Amino acid sequence: MKKKSVYSFFNFIFFTYCFNQLKILKEKVMSTIFLSKIEVGSHFYINFNENLHLHGETIFVSSLVVIGLSIFLGLATSKLQRIPTNLQSIVEIIYDLVKSISITQMGPSYYSQFLPFVATIFLFVLGSNLSGALIPWKLIEIPSGEFAAPTNDINTTASLAILTSISYFFAGLKIKGIGYFKRYIKPAIFFLPLNIVEDFTKPLSLNFRLFGNVVADELTVTVICSLVPLIIPLPIMMLGLFASSLQALIFATLAAAYIGEVIE
Amino acid sequence: MVDSLISAASVIAAAVAVGFAGLGPGIGQGNAAGQAVEGIARQPEAEGKIRGTLLLSLAFMESLTIYGLVVALSVLFANPFINL
Numbered sequence: 001m002k003k004k005s006v007y008s009f010f011n012f013i014f015f016t017y018c019f020n021q022l023k024i025l026k027e028k029v030m031s032t033i034f035l036s037k038i039e040v041g042s043h044f045y046i047n048f049n050e051n052l053h054l055h056g057e058t059i060f061v062s063s064l065v066v067i068g069l070s071i072f073l074g075l076a077t078s079k080l081q082r083i084p085t086n087l088q089s090i091v092e093i094i095y096d097l098v099k100s101i102s103i104t105q106m107g108p109s110y111y112s113q114f115l116p117f118v119a120t121i122f123l124f125v126l127g128s129n130l131s132g133a134l135i136p137w138k139l140i141e142i143p144s145g146e147f148a149a150p151t152n153d154i155n156t157t158a159s160l161a162i163l164t165s166i167s168y169f170f171a172g173l174k175i176k177g178i179g180y181f182k183r184y185i186k187p188a189i190f191f192l193p194l195n196i197v198e199d200f201t202k203p204l205s206l207n208f209r210l211f212g213n214v215v216a217d218e219l220t221v222t223v224i225c226s227l228v229p230l231i232i233p234l235p236i237m238m239l240g241l242f243a244s245s246l247q248a249l250i251f252a253t254l255a256a257a258y259i260g261e262v263i264e
Numbered sequence: 265m266v267d268s269l270i271s272a273a274s275v276i277a278a279a280v281a282v283g284f285a286g287l288g289p290g291i292g293q294g295n296a297a298g299q300a301v302e303g304i305a306r307q308p309e310a311e312g313k314i315r316g317t318l319l320l321s322l323a324f325m326e327s328l329t330i331y332g333l334v335v336a337l338s339v340l341f342a343n344p345f346i347n348l
Contacts, residue, residue: 209331
């Protein structure tokens, strides 16, 4: 009896030892494969003063996206030809897509005024989503937080959503004048509170839709990578690539639809 | 003590948020995909248009689930009640 308990005690010690060794091994393997840990909600803060903190990685990647988009569009449209070169035909495809979105949502008479806004939103969201998915940011280490898509930060998407809401107010006031405010009592007078609440829920839902989709993509990829690091995450990454370009299309469509709803 | 209680409640809340947020859009997406397949079977030449509309509406339904996920993530990683 005693012998058995001693045996089981040694067994326990042995298994604990093995388990600890395995844990250390796993951590070593993990740290070599992943280079950085899963981090949610941590940022590389740049402090201006006590009240103003900037998210360094978001600002860096989004300015990189803006610079890249400007260079790409400038190169593509610098020498316009009747028979388009490769770059020019890509830009023409994008232009056709954005134009068709705007025409279907805003009608043929007003779309040209708001086409630049819709195109800007589409290109920025597409560029930032793809920059998070395509560039291997994990190779670069920074003290806290990690480089990712700028739309991974809720502040970026919130600013885009607030811009959309400002622009549809502007569109309504510009095209309908003061009669714009008739919209609030449109079906009947008691729809007034609902219509006012809708003004706040529109940017909120735009914001959470984009932010949540991008974060969900990246979290899914990270979690599956921590389970099976090789090959298995590839289809999920492809799905994320597809979903993030779809989100750009949806954000642009909704921005156009909100403007179109106001001016009709 | 109160903090640990709040953490436990937050974990359950996150699970409930994601679970119930997945329920409705799942049914909706199934319905939409089924109808789209029916439409393609009845009219195979309209496949491209149907696919585009289907993907767009699927993404809209997906966003409802994402709202639940955002609530779950904020409860897990940025809990507003833990340092009151």
